[in-house]
Amino acid sequence: MEMKLQPQPHVLLLPFPAQGHIKPMLTLAQLLCHAGIHVTFVNTEHNHRHLTQRESLSARFPTLRFRSIFDGLPSDHPRSISPYFLDIVTSLRSTTAPLLHQLLVSLASKTNDDIGAAAGDQLPPLSCVITDGLMCFAIDAAEEVGLPVIAVRTSSACSVWCYLCLPKLIEEAELPFGDEDMDKTVSGVPGKECLLRRRDLLSICRMPVDHPVFKFFMEEHIAITRASGLILNTFEDLESSVLSHIASKFSKIYPIGPLHALLKSRVDDHDLSSSSTAMAASLHREDRSCMTWLDSQRPGSVIFVSYGSLVKLTRVQLLEFWHGLVNSGSHFLWVMRSDVLSDEGEHMRHVTPTELEMGTKERGFIVDWAPQEEVLAHDAVGGFLTHSGWNSTLEAIWAGVPMLCWPQVADQQVNSRWVGEVWKIGIDMKDMCDRTTVEKMIKALMGGEEREVFTRSVDRFSKLARASVSESGSSYHNLEKLIQDLRNL
The missing domain is CATH 3.40.50.2000 (Glycogen Phosphorylase B;)
Structure with a gap:
């Protein structure tokens, strides 16, 4: 039959x-x-x-x-x-x-x-x-x-667990909190009682618990368990x-x-390169000229800088990062989106300081958007200054690139804490943005004593990701x- x-x-x-x-x-x-x-x-x-x-x-x-x-x-x-x-x-x-x-x-x-x-x-x-x-x-x-x-x-599992613990954090009176004592540890996230400080919690935890955005995330993570x-x-x-x-x-x-890696392992298709999958899901047009520039750089010498598709900077923050990058002496590839500034239009109204123009001309390359997976996989890239978005974090782990984390919203504060303290694959620079700190952190990431620890650890997780x-x-x-x-x- x-x-x-x-x-x-x-x-x-x-x-x-x-x-x-x-x-x-x-x-x-x-x-x-x-x-x-x-x-x-x-x-x-x-x-x-x-x-x-x-x-x-x-x-x-x-x-x-x-x-x-x-x-x-x-x-x-x-x-x-x-x-x-x-x-x-x-x-x-x-x-x-x-x-x-x-x-x-x-x-x-x-x-x-x-x-x-x-x-x-x-x-x-x-x-x-x-x-x-x-x-x-x-x-x-x-x-x-x-x-x-x-x-x-x-987002990451560690951040999802924090979202699911929001009712417990409120019940135990750990939320809301003011601006004081941001380094105080919280105990309302079971299993992570000694790890998380107030500053490491989800960005919404810095809001009043009756704020509409906080209420939205709380409602969604109660509903999701259905x-x-x-x-x-x-x-x-x-x-x-x-x-x-x-x-x-x-x-x-x-x-x-990592989903992007699982797709490559499952689909036996030579056309399915990292660039084609990234472009297929991108709402931004990639500038591939940066790949030619990377080809001309020494292995491990470039720090890749990207704040993802959503994070906004003030002009002051942008200039502090720029000074820190130039003063660090590292070569850098910087994704500077046309809409990156929170004060729209400010980018064009101010003249870029001469020392930044000269430093960028000597050692830098700036694009509006880059093929990130390919960039991180390039031999020239030795570090990643990131907003700690989860896609970026996973892509860096897969590529074996240590991170300097500057988180801003949603799950990013949690992710950067795990990068720095749990996995030890980079530096958590949250809540800091001055040129001296940026310069110091970049030097530590790209050539300091800790770099060997970061690279060894991220290489181990990269191998585990490939095995998974x-x-x-x-x-x-x-x-x-x-x-x-x-x-x-």
Whole structure:
């Protein structure tokens, strides 16, 4: 008797509308499609228009379809997470949530007519929603349609555990706190009682507990535990102790990071270079001229400087960093986004000091955006001055590059504490930004006595990351479990 093939599942992926969330979610989409699963990837209309290489990704992965949904904001809204975060999340909850419900009803129907499907290619009914953990209105929408939900947190496990402990921190009167005694340790994060100081907690912990942004994150991390599972972009050997705590809150957790590396290990495609995956998920146009400049530099001599896609600097901060970089004597590649200044337009109004122009001409290279994974993998790069965003931290660990951390928002303060104190793969420079400190820290990172400790430690974690995405590795195995669980739905 001929066996009937079981149809492949169809999942909808919903990222939070920011570069650092879209990139790992789109990598996850490619991994699922490679396993034959149908994926509908839903961006806001604004980000859908700006996402590069949609067509080439759809051609490479025939079961990947892109859809867009209205975010409720006027067309001329800047949609910058900083300082418009509340605008964005309020609009998503009020306008996007009901539109998502309508889309789920349509895709869950056995007769759904998907506009992205080729003629005669009937898309199977939607079987699961995989939502970003900051889009928990999707849990309500999915439950109303009768669909299971798996959540994704694109930040570190250590920061997720801190978010989940917010109620406990309030209950134990460790939140809120004032500006005084920022080095006081906190005990309300089980398992990390002697590690975290007030300054190392999530950036929202510096707000009043009734602040709308604090309340948003607290509500989302209470809601997220209703999901049937949690996907994390990390690996067991990196965050095992924290993962065991998180596992107490969810029936299933899937640590499958580093996602960008897992994709390369799973997809045997010579066209799938680090540049093509990065570009596919980028809302910024990369300037590849920096790669030619790096080719002309000595091995390990360059410090790469990037504050990610969201962090803003004042002009004073930018000049302090610039002086520190030039005075350190190191060669540097600096991603200086056109929108990096918090005081818009200030960049053009002031003349750059002559000594900075001369120092940059001699030893520096500045671009608006760089192919970060390729830059970190380049032999010339010996250090990374970073905002400690989780994608950047994982990419540096994978490449074996020690870090100088200057965290600003969200999970970054927690990540930088782990970099400096737990993993010992770099220096935590949080809450400091003067040229003397920047110069001193760069010299320590690039050639000080501690450098050998950093490089030895980051090399060890880099090897563990590579092992995790190999066929016998934990992340590879956890992805297999996720795929099987989706098929069993």
